[in-house]
Amino acid sequence: MKSQVKKISFRQMVGGGYDDYLRFKGRYRICKGSRASKKSATTALDYIKNMMKHPQANLLVIRKTGRTLKDSVYTQLKWAIHKLEVDAFWKCTESPLEITYKPTGQKIYFRGLDDPLKVTSIAVDVGVLCWMWIEEAYEISKEDDFNTLDESIRGAVPEGLWKQITLTFNPWNEKIWIKSRFFDARPDPDILAKTTNYMCNEFLDEADLRVFERMKKENPKRYKVAGLGDWGIVDGLIFENWKEEAFDIDAVRRMSTVKSAFGLDYGYTNDPTALFCGLVDQTNKKIYVFDEMYEYGMSNERIHAKITEMGYAKERITADSAEPKSNDRLRTLGLRVHGARKGKDSVKNGIDFIQDYEIIIHPRCVNFITEISNYQWDKDEFNKKLNVPIDDFNHLMDAMRYALEGYIVGDIYSWD
Structure with missing residues (x-):
């Protein structure tokens, strides 16, 4: 046969x-x-x-x-x-x-x-x-x-x-x-x-x-x-105060001047859910980016499971306050999540604050590096730069601003 x-x-x-x-x-x-x-x-x-x-x-x-x-x-x-x-x-x-x-x-x-x-x-x-x-x-x-x-x-x-x-x-x-x-x-x-x-x-x-x-x-x-697969043209980057460096995370964490900062931006089908994991040294004006989450199609239960798996379940996380239902659900599941505050001129003030710091990014944070190297000021129909960022490459950028909310001195800002 x-x-x-x-x-x-x-x-x-x-x-x-x-x-x-x-x-x-x-x-x-x-x-x-x-x-x-x-x-x-x-x-x-x-x-x-x-x-x-x-x-x-x-x-x-x-x-x-x-x-x-x-x-x-x-x-x-x-x-x-x-x-x-x-x-x-x-x-x-x-x-x-x-x-x-x-x-x-x-x-x-x-x-x-x-x-x-x-x-x-x-x-x-x-x-x-x-x-x-x-x-x-x-x-x-x-x-x-x-x-x-x-x-x-x-x-x-x-x-x-x-x-x-x-x-x-x-x-x-x-x-x-x-x-x-x-x-x-x-x-x-x-x-x-x-x-x-x-x-x-x-x-x-x-x-x-x-x-x-x-x-x-x-x-x-x-x-x-x-x-179309054409090259992205980068003109007018918002953050140029950054570098990629394989720093010792534990050594930085042990520094007396350093505190942790975690921020969460929600997404689902077209946008990723992004978690920013950073260490802030206010004395030396440095932000260390040491980890990230960047995934699509995540339910609240999966967000909880992933953050727990990453070892950050006990960290205080500042999340987008436009998602109160998600924030409530994550708190019920055991995460220490709270919504970012509301106020005036949040984006501009948040960017101004971060621009005064040196941002040091661990090489494993590949999505953060992609976003920060493409995050630009928007332009009007006459190709003139506006004082607002583009609505793109901003998921970890927004999460970073949420995370740093407590370090910004002055008015209470909105994170919309």
């Missing part, structure tokens, strides 16, 4: 818009794209297919912080395995975080750039480490960090394989080193720098498309980046 072989059309599964990307064998494969441009899904499917096709290949998946890997790229690759209907051939483990192709022992390794020794010391059991995927590459703000990763993919590879580093990201800021290095580079056979957007994703339904149409109408600046 002959066994039946099920044939799957990879091209039909992936769809259009990525043919050159899937064929490219040069060293640097770069894809910036809008939301829902299927760049991550396409990349995950491509790697699962190619590892099954090439029995000597191994893949290293990188994000800036290791804790973000499980709920992002790891989950995306598990989805790709299921989509290709090859679950029986793969083993996925969370401790250690790995995916193994059972017939050969090939592996997909996951590492965060916040543990550099583990990134540079990988020894594979089978074949060679020839591929690297850096997801949300925008988070890697220092080109030197990328150079370190680049150097880890080296040495000869068996015939038929190729060494390649893939970067996928949303192009929030045109000043990122990725633009000058890859997109502005002269033609090079080792570089494919590609832009995609949601219009090449034929799997979106009418409801999905309406989200982008509303964005195009109501927030054209965001649509340019999150809809």
Whole structure:
């Protein structure tokens, strides 16, 4: 009796818009794209297919912080395995975080750039480490960090394989080193720098498309980046008094001049729920940002569970007072949440206060870094700057203002 072989059309599964990307064998494969441009899904499917096709290949998946890997790229690759209907051939483990192709022992390794020794010391059991995927590459703000990763993919590879580093990201800021290095580079056979957007994703339904149409109408600046995949133009940053630094959190916390500050901004479907975790040194005029929560679709029960899991259930948290029902529910669940005060000129006064401080951001706070490097003054129809911030990249920025409410001296301000 002959066994039946099920044939799957990879091209039909992936769809259009990525043919050159899937064929490219040069060293640097770069894809910036809008939301829902299927760049991550396409990349995950491509790697699962190619590892099954090439029995000597191994893949290293990188994000800036290791804790973000499980709920992002790891989950995306598990989805790709299921989509290709090859679950029986793969083993996925969370401790250690790995995916193994059972017939050969090939592996997909996951590492965060916040543990550099583990990134540079990988020894594979089978074949060679020839591929690297850096997801949300925008988070890697220092080109030197990328150079370190680049150097880890080296040495000869068996015939038929190729060494390649893939970067996928949303192009929030045109000043990122990725633009000058890859997109502005002269033609090079080792570089494919590609832009995609949601219009090449034929799997979106009418409801999905309406989200982008509303964005195009109501927030054209965001649509340019999150809809079309163009570079975000940063002009007139609100906070330039910040730096990224891997400071010792416990050492800062023990300083006699330092007090903690926690702020919570609510979101759900289109906006994230954001928790700001900071340490304030009023004597030396410094704000240390040491942790964050930044997740979509969170119920009050999930917010409580996540904050508890992070170890901050006993902290005093100042939350958006426009959500009294949520504040009440979180208090019932055991969190020490209270609504921010109301008053006049809150946003401007809060910003003025924060601008007098040096903001030191721990590298693991990737969403805070993304927001603060894109948080700008708004402009009117004549391109003249207004004295109000844009209504974007402001979830952790608002949470920071709520958290610092008690340190602001003077009138009682509104946090609307």
